[in-house]
Amino acid sequence: MLRISKLTDYGTLVLTHMANFPDRLFSASDLAGTLGLGAPTVSKVLKSLGRHDLVRSVRGLHGGYALSRPAVQISVAQIVDALEEQPFGLTECSASSGLCDFESGCRVRANWQRINGVVRRALEDVSLADMVSPLPMVAGSDARPMTGPQSIKGRIAPDQESAR
Amino acid sequence: MLRISKLTDYGTLVLTHMANFPDRLFSASDLAGTLGLGAPTVSKVLKSLGRHDLVRSVRGLHGGYALSRPAVQISVAQIVDALEEQPFGLTECSASSGLCDFESGCRVRANWQRINGVVRRALEDVSLADMVSPLPMVAGSDARPMTGPQSIKGRIAPDQESAR
């Protein structure tokens, strides 16, 4: 555990891509094709993002999605909030109270909440713009597929652990 | 998601309790009774903790477990490492490489790894001693049960979200 869900991962991917072309409308199937994800899945992600006002949608023929505000104003924390189902928190009792009879005297809980705060702040400090940063693609060249977990079926044995 | 597993939660609970009596040996069933957890579950947790040298075990009659070193030298990150099954990482590709064909050009991955680092550091900065801190219990009074998720069956609807 301690993972974000795949939907959240897809979300960052989709939003990152959209951030490269702030003025264009993307249909769900467009994005699915470009990013190598399933069309219904992308649709689902975009719907959730829309409910949380991270993207705006245009309905009808030639409709689609675009970022609802500049990428600098969208934080990773907001993406997580939009796509994770359970409320933010490393433990159940750090996300909501009333779960356990000893809350008042529970040191452990208080400390998990503190840790929680640090993690959350880390996510708030990274914006979508940061995720795109130094390599904006040339407008119009939409063909290059980006990386995405779903597109990988044959998983190779991990040969390395990164950030220990 | 973005949760630690229950086993990890139990682990912090167990270790926190043991840290109050560094010189005593605790049997798995002792701890289970005191903390209100299932005996086999506690056993499982302690075994994993033992493999990672966070507790030492004494076998045989009157055996049991104790912390393998002072609580100050045990970090939450180490507990997580011992009890989470998958390697630390918010996304699959931030924990191990070779999962995806576009790693080299993938900005998103690089940024998740950065976020990862921050989160991990937060966990490393909190020691078991911090979790116990200002209220060491009087040695010998072992009866007071501490809080634990497993002991709560009838879950009440969350009425509040804490750290937003």
Add this chain to the structure above:
DNA sequence: ATAAACGGTACTCTTTTAGTACTATTTAAG
């Protein structure tokens, strides 16, 4: 009127997590 798009709900399949059961090994005590 039609087709291409979004919107919502509900369902199913798979994976992961949680918990349990069983058996072997160790060791103090009688």
Add this chain to the structure above:
DNA sequence: CTTAAATAGTACTAAAAGAGTACCGTTTAT
């Protein structure tokens, strides 16, 4: 030297969560 209380390890089962899909409704340019 036998017994009982403890840890050690493995394997299994059941429940929960995640991921993906399908279906039907609504909107709107042509």
